[in-house]
Amino acid sequence: MDIASTPLELVRQKIARAAKIARREAQDVTLIAVSKTHPAHQITPLLDQGQRVFGENRVQEAQEKWPELREKYAGVELHLIGQLQSNKAEDAVQTFDVIHSLDRPSLLKALAKAMDAAGRRVPCFVQVNIGDEEQKGGCAIAELPEFLEQARAANIPIAGLMCIPPAEIEPAPFFAFLAKLAEDNGLEGLSMGMSSDFETAIMQGATHVRVGTALFGERG
Numbered sequence: 001m002d003i004a005s006t007p008l009e010l011v012r013q014k015i016a017r018a019a020k021i022a023r024r025e026a027q028d029v030t031l032i033a034v035s036k037t038h039p040a041h042q043i044t045p046l047l048d049q050g051q052r053v054f055g056e057n058r059v060q061e062a063q064e065k066w067p068e069l070r071e072k073y074a075g076v077e078l079h080l081i082g083q084l085q086s087n088k089a090e091d092a093v094q095t096f097d098v099i100h101s102l103d104r105p106s107l108l109k110a111l112a113k114a115m116d117a118a119g120r121r122v123p124c125f126v127q128v129n130i131g132d133e134e135q136k137g138g139c140a141i142a143e144l145p146e147f148l149e150q151a152r153a154a155n156i157p158i159a160g161l162m163c164i165p166p167a168e169i170e171p172a173p174f175f176a177f178l179a180k181l182a183e184d185n186g187l188e189g190l191s192m193g194m195s196s197d198f199e200t201a202i203m204q205g206a207t208h209v210r211v212g213t214a215l216f217g218e219r220g
């Protein structure tokens, strides 16, 4: 029987279990601990337990919080999971190691320029509007092949696809659809699954799960 003494251990156990059922290796699933809104003193316990991959949704918050933590803990990898404005592209490229929210041509141009200026290529997931929701960010499904072509032409490394499925509906079909789109476009990375559905996402092929509440508790 598994006994988890911390939320991080419990989430890791759940990842391992879901991977095992899906005949996958747990190490092929990267846990992104989403630390947005949580202050440094709530993050250090996870760092002390060996967690090194974290997600933030705002550039400015990450710039304020992480330099000091990075000085104390080697090997931190920071992922931007929130919407990015073009005028923050330069800051984002300097602060983050992976960007999960590449979703429109204007941002593509800004990021390409920022990466050229910084001399640093930051891998990006293309966020897909998988539920075809009007109010939601993300590249439209029909425009994905052309957008990927533009990204490659701009020399932006594409890590894979990312989605946030519609709320209050069973997410599994949307995860499966994102996996199909990735396969059709020759991409391996799949950033999908949050606290309430990361095990489902792993069974549908997620390579990156973005988990906040299950690790840190409710956001204030």
Ligand SMILES: *Cc1c(COP(=O)(O)O)cnc(C)c1O
Pocket (backbone or CB within 6 Å): 034, 036, 057, 081, 082, 164, 194, 195, 196, 210, 211, 212, 213, 214
């Ligand atoms: C906040 C956030 C998460 C984490 O959500 P939880 O339900 O707290 O696990 C994951 N992905 C994105 C894009 C987010 O903004």
